[in-house]
Amino acid sequence: MLGSNVSISGLSKSFGDFKALKDVSLEIKKGEFFSLLGPSGCGKTTLLRLIAGFEDPDSGLVSIDGRDVTGLPPDKRRCNTVFQSYALFPHLTVFENVAFPLRIRKTPGKKVRELVKRHLDLVQLEKHADKKPSQLSGGQKQRVAIARALINEPSVLLLDEPLSALDAKLRQHMLVELDSIHDEVGITFIYVTHDQAEALSVSDRIAVMDGGKILQVGSPQDIYENPKAEFVARFIGDTNLFSGKVVSFSNGISLVQDERIGAIKVEAGNEAPEGSWVSVAVRPEKIRISLAPPAEAGPLGNVVKGMVDEPIYSGFQSKYYVRTPGGGHLVVFRQHAQWSEGVPDIKWKDEVWLSWSARDAVVVEASGTSIAPVVSGDSLDE
């Protein structure tokens, strides 16, 4: 291991009565592409601003490269920021924007030209050096901001929702580009976003935040397949949540009694002992949907009958909202791996059979004592 690059311990920050961060601790490794993911108001931007030095914490420590930087102003920290609004200096050309940090340090002109050229090449903007920011497109402004933030050769690059102002197609492209810039410069990227798809596709690790706290830190696969909190399961991707009391436990299979769906088999080992209350998540793509009942369920199989409330066709796949007789709602994805005239289409109001394996259910929250069950499933009006 290369060791820790950014280390945060016990960080808290309030704005008036609003507690933006509550005792947050985090270790970010050198060279990692690390994402802070959460809804607006979850504290992710505050955490970034505390690392950058734009705000001072009420308590806790921030250290970069093993050096305590808490209380130091932004110009004394080895990290640079790419702002959501780009924050390019409107009175300076692209060249002078990128050269700004060098001019501050009074770097000799020849060195400035050389470094600026190299960084404009990196973001493929060499032809636009003499333009003013107002003459650039959104994507170009974004790339100027990245070049300018990298020219100081920081140890950490902080990115505050850098793609949110771009349109969908360009966002996809810039994401790939960011990833390749990350590979090329090899420094730590801390990436703030509310877009789970962005975070999943480029991050080495993700911290999911809500209400000023970090709920889970892990690889994208970890976060998606093994959410450790109901919020994480709901926020990342679509999910079906069941909850209820574990009525029996044998051979590693817990039987969870959801009041709307019925008894569900969950393979969760010791996480769901008999008598406990659990929340269980099943991803919609893990559930198979068919017009005929599945041949045999087997010891791990769950089978539920329902009616299609809403089919949503989107080319490569369809999404179905299915209602069970007990009033539960489930969401299911079906990939159109083959599509021919013969394959029966599943339409609105069709009676369908849903089946999934007990192995694909994940316990997201559990408690030994009885707590009130939460509303299960994913409903249309959410």
Next chain:
Amino acid sequence: MRQRNYGPWYSAPQGLWLTLFFAAPLFIIIVYSFLKKGLYGGVEPGFSLAAWHALGGGTLLAVALRTLLVSLVATSITILIALPASYSIARSSNQSLRLFLIIVPFWTNFLVRVYAWIAILGSEGFLNDALRWLGILSTPAQFLYNQGTVVLVLVYMYLPYAILPLFSTIEKFDFTLLEAARDLGASRLTAIVRILLPNIRGGIVTAVLFTFIPIFGAYAVPLLVGGKDAYMLGNIIADQVTKTRNWPLAASISMAVTLITGIGALVYAYTSSRPAAPQVDDAEDDLDYIIQAEALP
């Protein structure tokens, strides 16, 4: 049939107003400056350059230089106070209250505000009373009737004229730019000098002109709180009209003042109407970029 264009008629009132109350009086003053002076004021027919020749006179030149100096000093002090003041108003959470407090003095008559300063600074004034009560002075000091007091009162009078345009430009300024500058290694002061000031240049120019032009033509302030040695061009003009009764000279001095302030206004017009940079078609440009980039291996 072609529709008649009534456009010019709609704007006629403005043209009429400007002609009657601006162009015509200005023309009369120009004409007066080239006429002979009447014995008891007024003018007499007959061409004369005497008034223009008199402009080069020693005392007049001295007053003109002093006026310029006082105006420059008062304008500089005003801007130096107005910049941090408007910055703090723009960044505060109760902008409207603070702006209101800036504007409140305007509800009082100009002369009343000048007399208020006399009440503060006069020999029986508040300041003298306070200093004597504190035991710092034993006999009243004379704070009025000198150059410094003229500058002080002028700064007080024209500060709001500088704060308002500065505030409106600073309010539109994106403060993230200052954070970006700090982030990139600039100190607080460097960020302000290199990023804030260039981006609010328009507001600074407006504030300078809004204070310099009226101060350059100041009349009441030097008359009331300045001594004889604080006379400015405005006072000389008034004296030429009411006491010395040399109307052509008053006209030529007025024209000179108008010319100088007119140059200022032209500078303003030039700096504030620079052509905007051409905009590019965002979407098209980015699309080109994606296509190019995707064509690469």
